[in-house]
Amino acid sequence: MALLSESKAQRVYEYLWRLPSDLDQIPGLQSQIVDLLSRCGFSERDMFAVRLALEEAVANAMKHGNRLLPHKCVEVALGLGEDSVWIRVCDEGEGFDPDQVPDPTAEENLERPSGRGILLMRHFMDHVEYRDRGRTVFMVRRRACSSESNHQAFCAPPVAE
């Protein structure tokens, strides 16, 4: 992981990871990101939402984007601000049209074993946007509760490595 930039004026911290297409990489990434959110005073509800959306996005990027090919990587960027957190996940696949993904809540699709990840991302994040013909997803989650104590707790997150 690398701390990309730090703006003390705006109090925004950005981090970047580059991972091989291996699902076993996901728990370690989640752990680092949840730790950063916790240090910045984000709530349990925020951390659940980000952890879930992150896992769905990265798993989709590795499985459907990169087809689990080990030489293809997934890039994950994280931005931590006082009022929100954003995540950007990019893969090296062919891309896809998110509007063509069948509605998993439709009666005829309820018994399909897959296809619910994007729905969950859209529910748990405040903004989800696909870019670069579906190869990049950008998501934002606003702080569930911006209490004074949370803002006081917002401090420069350490660079783990």
Next chain:
Amino acid sequence: MSAGAAPKRRRLEVEDIGDVTFVRFTDSKILDEANVQVIGEQLFSLVDNHGRKNLLLDFSRVEYMTSAFLGKLVTLNKKVQQAGGRLALCNIAHKEIFDIFVITGLKRLFNIYRDEQEALQSF
């Protein structure tokens, strides 16, 4: 009773109550992408290899899960139905976990009960 003779780490606690098999997950945060394959195999094995057909899953310890696990539940539901049995869920303690079933529409597909007493009476 064991979930199976597989040498892998046991992810399930299994208890037979009459003709219903009551299943608890051993860890609260195991239902992520990396572990879901193993847990799915252990659940499927209850039906495919151990002849169980009425399954009651206890979600009281489950604090986290993703769409990958939902896929396993959908497949498990089909398996028990094909075996002439039934799948039920109970004790969903965390609001976010319950929300996942509502958002995805799977609350309509699965039999979800408040606690194991209510669920056991439904079999």
